[in-house]
Amino acid sequence: MAAPAAQAPKRAASEGGAAAPDQHGAGTEVRRAVKVLLFMAAIALPWLVLHRAVAPGAFLVRAGGAISPWRLTGNDVDLDSEDVRLERVLSAAAMANNTVILTTLNKAWSEPGSVVDVFLESFRIGESTRELLDHLVIVSLDMAAHARCKQIHRHCFALVTDGVDFSGQKNFMTDGYLKMMWRRIDFLRQVLEKGYSFIFTDTDIVWFRNPVPHFYPDGDFQIACDRFNGNPDDLGNYPNGGFTYVRSTMETIEFYKFWYAARENHPGMHDQDVLNFIKRDPFVTELGVRIKFLSTELFGGLCEPSRNMSRVCTMHANCCVGLSRKVSDLNAMLQDWRFFMSLPLKDKQTVSWSVPYNCSLQKLER
Ligand SMILES: *[C@@H]1O[C@H](CO)[C@@H](O)[C@H](O)[C@H]1NC(C)=O
Ligand SMILES: *[C@@H]1O[C@H](CO)[C@@H](O)[C@H](O)[C@H]1NC(C)=O
Numbered sequence: 216m217a218a219p220a221a222q223a224p225k226r227a228a229s230e231g232g233a234a235a236p237d238q239h240g241a242g243t244e245v246r247r248a249v250k251v252l253l254f255m256a257a258i259a260l261p262w263l264v265l266h267r268a269v270a271p272g273a274f275l276v277r278a279g280g281a282i283s284p285w286r287l288t289g290n291d292v293d294l295d296s297e298d299v300r301l302e303r304v305l306s307a308a309a310m311a312n313n314t315v316i317l318t319t320l321n322k323a324w325s326e327p328g329s330v331v332d333v334f335l336e337s338f339r340i341g342e343s344t345r346e347l348l349d350h351l352v353i354v355s356l357d358m359a360a361h362a363r364c365k366q367i368h369r370h371c372f373a374l375v376t377d378g379v380d381f382s383g384q385k386n387f388m389t390d391g392y393l394k395m396m397w398r399r400i401d402f403l404r405q406v407l408e409k410g411y412s413f414i415f416t417d418t419d420i421v422w423f424r425n426p427v428p429h430f431y432p433d434g435d436f437q438i439a440c441d442r443f444n445g446n447p448d449d450l451g452n453y454p455n456g457g458f459t460y461v462r463s464t465m466e467t468i469e470f471y472k473f474w475y476a477a478r479e480n481h482p483g484m485h486d487q488d489v490l491n492f493i494k495r496d497p498f499v500t501e502l503g504v505r506i507k508f509l510s511t512e513l514f515g516g517l518c519e520p521s522r523n524m525s526r527v528c529t530m531h532a533n534c535c536v537g538l539s540r541k542v543s544d545l546n547a548m549l550q551d552w553r554f555f556m557s558l559p560l561k562d563k564q565t566v567s568w569s570v571p572y573n574c575s576l577q578k579l580e581r
């Protein structure tokens with residue numbers, strides 16, 4: 216993930232603004248009236264909202280911080296607890312063996328013509344990938360992404376993080392970017408604890424074939440690579456957390472807890488770098504979680520494109536900085552794929568990727 220200019224957290228409504236100090240004589244009257252109103256609001260709002268008597272978006276005053284800003288402004292986010300909503304979405308989307316496909320989305324990537332549109336289009340033009348859309352849950356990190364999701368997809372889940380606004384474009388490794396990455400790790404642990412296995416995919420990965428038949432039968436935690444050295448068991452591979460397949464087991468749940476907790480020992484680092492630290496940790500070895508690295512031949516990217524279009528499952532716009540470059544190369548991948556599919560069998564071996572193209576201008580990671 217990467218994009219320009221992080222934004223400062225934004226509040227949906229400023230609390231207590233109405234009761235600000237007032238130098239004028241009429242102030243006492245006004246203050247009293249405001250106090251009464253705020254008191255009523257604090258009692259009445261949660262009750263009304265709880266009983267669904269009023270649409271949550273109807274209020275502009277935040278009542279005592281008891282209701283998250285999302286719920287106040289978000290007409291479309293329903294009011295059940297996160298746990299109930301999550302269970303409902305996961306069970307509706309699950310495929311055989313309680314497995315779901317998950318991606319996380321924020322405003323910048325959800326805009327029309329941006330990353331999410333290319334992502335969904337790839338499923339429609341891939342080989343037997345269209346039906347996988349029934350099992351894809353788009354996890355939105357802000358209101359705008361959630362609203363867009365509901366327009367274009369069946370399974371949407373709004374992941375609320377109090378006090379953090381993930382809607383802006385996130386520069387790789389800014390504070391907002393890191394928070395977003397770590398929230399994702401914690402969320403995935405939650406999914407595993409609910410008994411669901413998952414294929415997590417960044418939205419800047421295009422899908423052309425079903426990856427499921429290509430996962431290792433003996434891997435609990437399988438992860439794609441920026442660079443793959445040919446040995447799926449070698450911890451020296453360079454993993455990329457943008458694509459993982461994780462089975463829900465006691466070991467993987469503990470592994471995710473350990474991973475998330477390890478961020479505190481490595482401040483300022485993102486999940487992927489911390490993974491590189493903990494993958495050799497004695498705790499992880501003892502835990503016995505079976506880690507496997509996926510080949511870039513099947514799960515390729517701009518760092519190391521898959522070399523055989525007759526076998527490729529996914530392609531990641533990694534090793535690419537800048538949203539417009541990313542979108543441009545992702546679109547080029549769709550074009551390459553369409554061309555490949557249009558060729559007669561005998562000519563299919565003759566073509567390969569035209570990417571990295573715009574992304575080749577910068578050789579930075581992700
Ligand atoms: C189904 O999921 C369980 C629990 O994650 C796992 O142990 C098992 O290997 C899975 N079966 C298949 C066929 O993938
Ligand atoms: C690409 O994959 C196809 C299908 O598995 C195979 O027949 C072909 O030999 C491969 N081509 C190369 C160059 O490895």
Ligand SMILES: *[C@@H]1O[C@H](CO)[C@@H](O)[C@H](O)[C@H]1NC(C)=O
Binds near residue numbers: 539540543573
């Ligand atoms: C991609 O590269 C082409 C040719 O260099 C250029 O015209 C185009 O504007 C670039 N697009 C983006 C999004 O950078």
